[in-house]
Amino acid sequence: MPAPRLTDVTTVACLFFIFLVPFAAAGLALMNVGLGRSRSAGHMMMASLCALAVAGLAYFVCGFAWQGFIGSPGHVLTLSGKSWNWIAAEPFFFRKLSFDGSATSLTALFQIFCVGLAALIPLGSGADRWRLRASCLSTGLLAAWTYPLFAHWVWGGGWLAQLGVNYGIGRGFLDVGGAGSIQVLGGLTALAVTWILGPRRGKYSADGMAPAIPGHNAVLVLFGCVLALVGWIGLNSVGAILFTGGEASGTALIVINTMLAASASALTAAVITKVRFGKPDASLTANGWVGGLVASSASCAFVSPAEAVVIGSIAGGVITFSIEWLELRMEVDDPGGSVSVHAVGGIWGLLAVGVFGQFQRPVLNVAGDSLPGAMNGIVSGQWLAQLIGVATLLGFVLPLTYGVNRLLNRFYPFRVSVEGERQGMDLHELGAGAYPEFVTHTDEFLPR
Amino acid sequence: MKVLGFLLLLAGWFLVLAAIVLFATPPLRAAFVLAGIAVEVLGLILAVRSQLIPREEKG
Numbered sequence: 001m002p003a004p005r006l007t008d009v010t011t012v013a014c015l016f017f018i019f020l021v022p023f024a025a026a027g028l029a030l031m032n033v034g035l036g037r038s039r040s041a042g043h044m045m046m047a048s049l050c051a052l053a054v055a056g057l058a059y060f061v062c063g064f065a066w067q068g069f070i071g072s073p074g075h076v077l078t079l080s081g082k083s084w085n086w087i088a089a090e091p092f093f094f095r096k097l098s099f100d101g102s103a104t105s106l107t108a109l110f111q112i113f114c115v116g117l118a119a120l121i122p123l124g125s126g127a128d129r130w131r132l133r134a135s136c137l138s139t140g141l142l143a144a145w146t147y148p149l150f151a152h153w154v155w156g157g158g159w160l161a162q163l164g165v166n167y168g169i170g171r172g173f174l175d176v177g178g179a180g181s182i183q184v185l186g187g188l189t190a191l192a193v194t195w196i197l198g199p200r201r202g203k204y205s206a207d208g209m210a211p212a213i214p215g216h217n218a219v220l221v222l223f224g225c226v227l228a229l230v231g232w233i234g235l236n237s238v239g240a241i242l243f244t245g246g247e248a249s250g251t252a253l254i255v256i257n258t259m260l261a262a263s264a265s266a267l268t269a270a271v272i273t274k275v276r277f278g279k280p281d282a283s284l285t286a287n288g289w290v291g292g293l294v295a296s297s298a299s300c301a302f303v304s305p306a307e308a309v310v311i312g313s314i315a316g317g318v319i320t321f322s323i324e325w326l327e328l329r330m331e332v333d334d335p336g337g338s339v340s341v342h343a344v345g346g347i348w349g350l351l352a353v354g355v356f357g358q359f360q361r362p363v364l365n366v367a368g369d370s371l372p373g374a375m376n377g378i379v380s381g382q383w384l385a386q387l388i389g390v391a392t393l394l395g396f397v398l399p400l401t402y403g404v405n406r407l408l409n410r411f412y413p414f415r416v417s418v419e420g421e422r423q424g425m426d427l428h429e430l431g432a433g434a435y436p437e438f439v440t441h442t443d444e445f446l447p448r
Numbered sequence: 449m450k451v452l453g454f455l456l457l458l459a460g461w462f463l464v465l466a467a468i469v470l471f472a473t474p475p476l477r478a479a480f481v482l483a484g485i486a487v488e489v490l491g492l493i494l495a496v497r498s499q500l501i502p503r504e505e506k507g
Contacts, residue, residue, distance in 0.1 A: 169468075332499070380474075388464055390485075394461075394485075395464065395484070395488045395491075396461050398454075398492075402454065
């Protein structure tokens with residue numbers, strides 16, 4: 001079946017918003033750098049750049065072939081008379097893909113950035129101890145296999161998207177801007193990586209204390225938040241157009257919802273930390289901001305601005321407590337807060353579609369089967385479709401990503417040596433620090 | 449315990465898949481999907497607890 005057709009105006013709008021998406025990657029990279037130690041700052045930025053490069057190439061080689069697009073050929077399994085589309089069957093290396101401004105070609109362009117974004121998320125949790133080459137290999141697996149498989153199920157007309165057409169479960173699993181396909185997938189990979197790497201040395205002491213290891217540059221972290229907003233505006237707008245059949249005219253609501261969710265989430269985090277610790281915490285507020293962006297991704301096209309504020313507020317609260325709970329109770333040493341922000345925030349965002357989503361317009365997430373909008377906007381069973389998607393992320397994606405990374409770790413150990421961790425990743429792996437002038441010269445303190 | 453946790457995660461997901469295919473009535477289907485998710489939550493708790501660091505290895 002043919003892919004959906006875009007008008008000229010929608011194509012131009014789509015291209016404009018796609019070009020904003022790399023700002024999200026820049027924002028996440030800066031946040032990861034700022035939340036890590038100064039002696040690993042250059043290494044983190046280098047790892048981010050390498051992750052983007054490896055993810056793009058792996059996606060070009062086979063990722064898109066397995067992800068496909070709505071209406072592209074796929075491998076189908078028939079169960080009880082219903083077709084379950086499991087994986088796409090496009091040729092490798094973007095062959096047979098005509099770059100003519102069609103929805104398929106725009107999807108390929110959009111996804112090459114999205115897969116890079118997903119690959120950046122685990123870097124934040126592996127900061128200060130994840131070897132560069134190991135992170136590149138792990139990124140290759142994510143971009144070539146884990147991401148395309150799940151993204152096909154959601155965005156490629158796969159079985160999760162077909163839940164509405166096949167079984168009458170809502171409109172099928174809906175994820176406008178990648179709260180599940182990008183954020184939760186990346187966040188669960190971050191959890192797997194954290195488990196495999198173990199905590200940084202000195203993070204957990206025998207007496208049960210977990211001393212805070214603060215990030216080295218709050219300015220980078222907060223500037224990263226602003227860049228991430230720009231990127232997310234692109235991410236959510238393009239997702240709404242390409243994966244739900246939205247029009248360019250509908251993007252104003254999406255941008256407003258994205259901004260409101262992030263604002264509400266950040267302010268909630270700031271208020272919670274102010275009440276609990278006496279002063280607002282910059283890193284937790286920044287995590288709240290990105291958590292709000294993440295939570296907005298799934299539902300931004302189907303909720304009102306007031307509902308976006310509620311979604312963001314809940315995200316800010318949940319993420320703030322989740323970071324503390326994971327770090328102190330579950331002993332998950334996640335310097336960038338990636339697991340809480342992307343996995344927990346994303347899961348909440350996906351569930352929010354079922355709670356708040358209203359469908360006044362038709363939703364096109366399966367080829368040739370545009371599900372009409374409801375009379376009152378409310379669709380029965382959407383919450384169940386969202387739950388099935390979340391269950392798939394937890395029950396399939398987490399074991400898969402843990403398994404492949406565990407296997408990789410067996411052949412190529414992820415963790416840097418004790419000496420390397422003490423020395424810092426910059427000097428140990430790159431041979432030079434990010435801030436060479438940050439050394440104390442004794443002559444500066446001598447009387448002249 | 450870790451392996452058991454991941455097996456439970458997978459088992460919960462298969463329950464969810466089975467609920468979609470086998471049950472046509474929405475309440476029954478929803479009940480089995482929720483049961484599958486409950487199994488997944490148990491698996492997640494086991495997997496998380498298996499990662500806690502023994503006291504003698506801390507520091």
